[in-house]
Each structure stands twice: as structure tokens, then as C-alpha cells.
Amino acid sequence: MSDITRTILLDDGDEKLELRKYSIRVNSGANAGLTQVGAGRRLEIGSSPENGLCLDDPLVSRFHAEIEVGPRGYLLRDRESKNGTWVHGLQVGSVFLEDGTVFKLGDTECEFKLENEAVEVRFSGKNKFGKMLGKSLAMREIFALLERVAPTDATVLIEGESGTGKELVAEGIHASSPRAKGPFIVVDCSAIARDIIESELFGHVKGAFTGASGSRKGAFEAANGGTLFLDELGELPIDLQPKLLRALEKREVKPVGGNETLKTNVRIVAATNRNLLQEVKDGNFREDLYYRFAVIKVELPPLRERPDDIPMLVEAFLEQAAQLTGRTGVDIAYKTMEKLKRHRWPGNVRELKNFVERAVLLTQGDQIETKFLNSQEIPTEETSVDMGSDSMAKTALDENLPFKDAKSRMIEEFEVAYWRGLLERTDGNISKAARIAGVHRKSVEYILKKLDLTREDLLG
Numbered sequence: 001m002s003d004i005t006r007t008i009l010l011d012d013g014d015e016k017l018e019l020r021k022y023s024i025r026v027n028s029g030a031n032a033g034l035t036q037v038g039a040g041r042r043l044e045i046g047s048s049p050e051n052g053l054c055l056d057d058p059l060v061s062r063f064h065a066e067i068e069v070g071p072r073g074y075l076l077r078d079r080e081s082k083n084g085t086w087v088h089g090l091q092v093g094s095v096f097l098e099d100g101t102v103f104k105l106g107d108t109e110c111e112f113k114l115e116n117e118a119v120e121v122r123f124s125g126k127n128k129f130g131k132m133l134g135k136s137l138a139m140r141e142i143f144a145l146l147e148r149v150a151p152t153d154a155t156v157l158i159e160g161e162s163g164t165g166k167e168l169v170a171e172g173i174h175a176s177s178p179r180a181k182g183p184f185i186v187v188d189c190s191a192i193a194r195d196i197i198e199s200e201l202f203g204h205v206k207g208a209f210t211g212a213s214g215s216r217k218g219a220f221e222a223a224n225g226g227t228l229f230l231d232e233l234g235e236l237p238i239d240l241q242p243k244l245l246r247a248l249e250k251r252e253v254k255p256v257g258g259n260e261t262l263k264t265n266v267r268i269v270a271a272t273n274r275n276l277l278q279e280v281k282d283g284n285f286r287e288d289l290y291y292r293f294a295v296i297k298v299e300l301p302p303l304r305e306r307p308d309d310i311p312m313l314v315e316a317f318l319e320q321a322a323q324l325t326g327r328t329g330v331d332i333a334y335k336t337m338e339k340l341k342r343h344r345w346p347g348n349v350r351e352l353k354n355f356v357e358r359a360v361l362l363t364q365g366d367q368i369e370t371k372f373l374n375s376q377e378i379p380t381e382e383t384s385v386d387m388g389s390d391s392m393a394k395t396a397l398d399e400n401l402p403f404k405d406a407k408s409r410m411i412e413e414f415e416v417a418y419w420r421g422l423l424e425r426t427d428g429n430i431s432k433a434a435r436i437a438g439v440h441r442k443s444v445e446y447i448l449k450k451l452d453l454t455r456e457d458l459l460g
């Protein structure tokens with residue numbers, strides 16, 4: 001236990017971590033003089049702008065190191081960087097920092113300083129919430145929030161990359177709420193045609209439009225007494241957003257073609273894998289609606305940021321796969337688990353689950369192997385450009401990929417090819433690329449970060 005952080009075990013089994021804010025001062029290199037304050041539990045350091053501390057140093061890897069604050073103190077960890085992380089002339093894998101510790105990445109010297117301000121973080125004492133498993137501090141922090149929020153009627157917004165478990169969280173919120181016995185209705189805003197989404201949500205009356213031969217209940221009415229889960233909220237057409245806002249504020253809806261309003265008693269949970277605030281800035285999402293949702297925001301970290309969850313997830317998926325396939329007794333070697341912990345998992349937990357299932361099915365022996373990781377790593381230029389949609393669909397079918405995985409792989413491959421091509425044409429000029437693509441410059445930067453692409457990578 002460290003004397004600079006303090007963990008307090010609470011009566012209900014939860015833990016409270018008291019820690020001090022800290023800052024990293026850059027003492028040398030191109031960023032000399034820069035100070036980055038760390039108030040959360042994790043600070044990533046590297047040359048990619050995605051990091052909390054971004055260093056302009058060609059000897060620093062894109063995701064070079066990180067500082068994680070936990071019950072034992074402030075841990076500086078190298079992330080398999082090319083040139084290593086150094087403290088007092090020694091290369092380190094991980095090391096606990098003390099006030100004044102100087103560490104070096106590439107040519108950049110940084111100093112760790114403790115601040116006087118205290119911060120408190122609460123972690124659940126449990127390793128699961130509903131069907132959602134996780135023992136990493138990041139997930140236990142989220143579970144603590146969910147345990148507090150679930151029993152209320154508060155609207156919740158869940159943000160996270162595809163496959164991080166957003167739907168599972170929504171189900172868990174419903175199941176742990178007084179509405180658990182009521183309906184749980186899912187509307188995927190990205191899967192419904194624009195012209196019928198209003199009727200899907202609010203219902204319609206007979207004759208409301210051509211083909212409306214009878215009246216139909218909408219999702220709000222169907223979810224009465226329960227929870228309505230709006231998946232991919234960022235895809236909701238902008239002209240429908242004021243109607244959703246009204247439904248949230250007044251707790252009533254008006255079916256398409258009708259004059260009467262219906263009172264509804266619905267709890268709303270929404271999810272998005274877009275950065276919704278960025279969508280607000282780009283004018284694609286209404287600010288008032290965003291703030292109505294963002295009161296309670298759950299940000300699910302990608303799996304690559306919580307490798308501590310992997311063993312627990314693998315064990316659970318091995319058990320599920322054994323039941324599903326009838327192949328019992330298949331295990332995993334320590335070395336394989338370590339490899340899985342280092343993988344980037346672009347498809348997050350969904351990809352891990354599919355991998356375990358595939359590996360259990362295909363392995364000849366009694367241990368799963370990483371050769372079955374035919375992962376959705378960022379594709380090479382050849383695969384992304386040369387593969388047409390037919391052959392991509394065929395490959396996905398051959399691999400028994402679920403539709404959602406196949407679709408997200410295809411979109412990702414298209415996105416990589418599109419942005420690579422566009423930036424080549426604009427000689428790496430992001431503002432120009434943004435103008436041609438018809439999106440905000442910040443969106444281009446966000447997309448490139450999300451796809452793990454740098455201008456330098458793209459232009460070779």
C-alpha cells in the first residue's frame with residue numbers, strides 16, 4: 001500500500017480510493033515546459049494525439065507508456081515501446097513513481113510531481129454488473145456508478161466503441177431497476193429506414209401514411225412501465241430530435257398522423273459509438289438533446305485499455321463455448337493469455353468472445369492457440385482497397401462472423417481506404433480533406449485517431 005493513495009473499505013463492500021492529483025512536467029525535448037495534470041486514474045503518454053500527454057518526439061512510440069493510479073500508488077508502465085522507458089538510466093517495464101521521479105521516453109525527460117489537491121474514486125466491491133464481467137479498476141469504477149444509478153429513473157447515455165458491452169450495460173440497468181418486470185425494448189436507430197423511424201418510436205394512427213391500414217404502437221408505448229434502449233443514438237435524424245426531446249421532457253408522445261398525445265412511463269437508456277459531443281459541434285446532433293442525455297454518462301473503455309479483464313472474460317467465454325460446442329476441457333496456456341492481453345482487440349469484447357468460440361471449435365488439442373486470431377487488425381492497403389464487398393461478405397460468411405462484426409469490419413476497412421485515399425490526394429492536408437469530405441476538421445482528427453492512423457503512416 002502506498003502512503004500517497006489510500007483505499008478505504010466501505011460498509012457495503014465497495015472501496016474508496018483517495019488519491020492526490022499529480023502533474024507531469026516535461027523538462028527537455030520539443031515539449032519542454034509543458035505540464036499535464038493527471039486527475040483521473042489513467043494517463044496515456046505517446047506521440048499520438050490520442051494520448052493524454054502527447055509528445056512531439058520521433059523517438060517516442062505512438063502509445064509509449066501510461067501512468068495508472070491504483071491502491072498501490074502511481075504506476076508508470078511501458079507499453080512495449082520501441083525505445084523503452086527509462087528511470088535513473090535503467091530501462092523499466094513498470095515502476096511506482098514518487099514525488100519528483102524523473103523518467104525518460106525517447107529524448108524527452110519528464111518529472112512526476114504530486115499536487116496538494118485530493119481526488120476520490122469509488123470502486124464496486126463486485127466483479128460484475130448483471131451479465132457484464134470485469135475486475136479491472138476501470139470496470140469496477142463503472143460498476144459502482146451503475147449500482148447507484150440503476151435503481152433510479154435517470155436517463156443514461158452509454159458511450160463506447162463497438163463491442164465494448166453497451167447493450168449489456170443497458171440490460172443490466174433495466175434488470176437492476178424497479179422496472180425489471182416491465183418490458184425492455186430496443187430500438188437501433190441505425191437499422192431503421194429514415195422514413196419509418198418516427199412511427200417506430202411514437203407509433204402511428206390508421207391512415208397516417210400510404211400503407212398505414214391500421215394503427216400501430218410505437219416503441220415508447222411498448223416500453224411503458226419498462227425501459228427503452230435507444231441504440232446508436234448518434235444516427236437519429238436531426239429532424240426527429242426535437243420530437244424525442246419533447247418525449248423526454250413531457251413524458252408524452254404523439255403518434256404519427258394523430259392529434260392526441262399519450263402519456264408514457266418509460267426510462268430511457270441510450271448508447272452511441274460516436275463521439276456525440278463532436279457530433280454536436282459538427283451540427284449533426286442537437287445540443288439540448290445531448291445535455292438531456294449526458295447527465296449520467298457511462299464511458300466504456302475499449303478492451304485494449306483494460307487487459308486485466310481479459311483472463312476473467314476468457315474463462316467465462318471458455319465455459320460458454322464448452323456448453324455451446326460440447327467441447328469440454330479446453331483450456332488456455334499462460335503464455336497464450338499473455339498474448340491475448342497484449343492484442344489490440346479492435347472489435348473489443350465481441351471479438352474476444354468470437355475468438356474463444358472459434359478457437360475452442362478449431363483447436364486439435366486441449367488448449368486454445370492464438371493462430372485462430374484471424375483478427376480484424378487494421379487492414380493493409382492491399383486488403384482494404386482490393387477486396388470488393390462481395391468477397392468481403394464471402395470471407396465473413398466463411399468465418400461465421402456475426403452480422404454486426406462483419407459490418408463493422410467492412411465499415412472500418414472502407415474508412416481506412418477512404419481516408420488514406422483522401423489524405424493522399426490532399427498531401428496530408430487535414431483541413432482540405434475535411435472540406436472535401438464535408439465534415440469538420442476535428443472530425444477528421446477524431447476519425448484518424450479512432451482508426452489508429454497517423455498522417456505519417458498514411459503518406460508513408
Ligand SMILES: Nc1ncnc2c1ncn2[C@@H]1O[C@H](COP(=O)(O)OP(=O)(O)OP(=O)(O)O)[C@@H](O)[C@H]1O
Pocket residue numbers: 131132133134160161162163164165166167168169273313349350353404
Ligand atoms: N464485460 C463483458 N462481460 C461479458 N460479456 C461481454 C462484456 N462486454 C461485452 N460482452 C459481450 O460482447 C458482445 C458485444 O457486446 P454488446 O453487444 O453489448 O456491445 P455493444 O457495445 O453494444 O456493441 P455495438 O456497438 O456493436 O452494438 C456480447 O456478446 C456481449 O455479451
